[in-house]
Amino acid sequence: MDSRALxxxxxxxxxxxxxxxxxxxxxxxxxxxxxxxxxxQAFDLVFEDQLKEALNEAGSADVKIxxxxxxxxxxxxxxxxxxxxxxxxxxxxxxxDLNTVDxxxxxxxxxxxxxxxxxxxxxxxxxxxxxxxxxxxGGR
Amino acid sequence: xDFLTALKISSSGLSAQRIRMNVISANLTNIDTxxxxxxxxxxxxxxxxxxxxxxxxxxxxxxxxIKGRVYQVNVEGIYYDNSPSRLKYDPGHxxxxxxxxxxxxxITVIEEMINMLSATRSYEANVTAINATKNMALKALEIGxx
Numbered sequence: 443m444d445s446r447a448l449x450x451x452x453x454x455x456x457x458x459x460x461x462x463x464x465x466x467x468x469x470x471x472x473x474x475x476x477x478x479x480x481x482x483q484a485f486d487l488v489f490e491d492q493l494k495e496a497l498n499e500a501g502s503a504d505v506k507i508x509x510x511x512x513x514x515x516x517x518x519x520x521x522x523x524x525x526x527x528x529x530x531x532x533x534x535x536x537x538x539d540l541n542t543v544d545x546x547x548x549x550x551x552x553x554x555x556x557x558x559x560x561x562x563x564x565x566x567x568x569x570x571x572x573x574x575x576x577x578x579x580g581g582r
Numbered sequence: 583x584d585f586l587t588a589l590k591i592s593s594s595g596l597s598a599q600r601i602r603m604n605v606i607s608a609n610l611t612n613i614d615t616x617x618x619x620x621x622x623x624x625x626x627x628x629x630x631x632x633x634x635x636x637x638x639x640x641x642x643x644x645x646x647x648i649k650g651r652v653y654q655v656n657v658e659g660i661y662y663d664n665s666p667s668r669l670k671y672d673p674g675h676x677x678x679x680x681x682x683x684x685x686x687x688x689i690t691v692i693e694e695m696i697n698m699l700s701a702t703r704s705y706e707a708n709v710t711a712i713n714a715t716k717n718m719a720l721k722a723l724e725i726g727x728x
Binding site for chain 2 (some may be wrong): 460463464466467469470471472474475476477478479480485503528545547549553555556559560567570
């Protein structure tokens, strides 16, 4: 049996999101640690737009979109092909020591990234719960 | 994903800020010290921070994209501030020169205090980052629960 029938694309996608989030976390943590390092260049990982694009291009073979108001279902583009971009985080440099870390921004990103990670984990958990429910409770 | 790398980076930040704090404390303590083993008044010290690459034991394909972009912070050295000493007129002082001036350390309380605040805030930011890392790692374990 194809395991994809049971563990749909959704889980694969969420897995990918967790990967990206944890990489992004590492970059944010690195920026925070180097807050006082002269000439340190802050970096950020951007993947949201590409993920959104991948989801928008969706439209599974089984479910045709016959009206503009229909939402696409399923993910056609291989989510493993999404390549996140590394950007150098701020465009302006305000400090004298050529350090480009904006601590308020980094802390905000830290919290946001943390919350979004938790969201993805929660959804994966619910997904598994749903599968378990279908297996166990079906016979009653 | 290894959260251990993230923890390693944050703890390097903590230790660097702690060393900076030690240096600031030493400066404040010796603000009026006129005798040192090297001779002359105490001279202000400061730290040099340098970003250094983190070597992660778990390198995967995704990792290679952020490779070379993740740095921990190291204290590369402690340097002496070469600005001139403060001169105070105090002819009765045993370390006074022929004109009656005593050379005092080139330390200003305000500067040290501000550096101290900055070090404290940076330390706190790293603690927050460690807590966030811990949160994510624990949350990931919840997938397998229930």
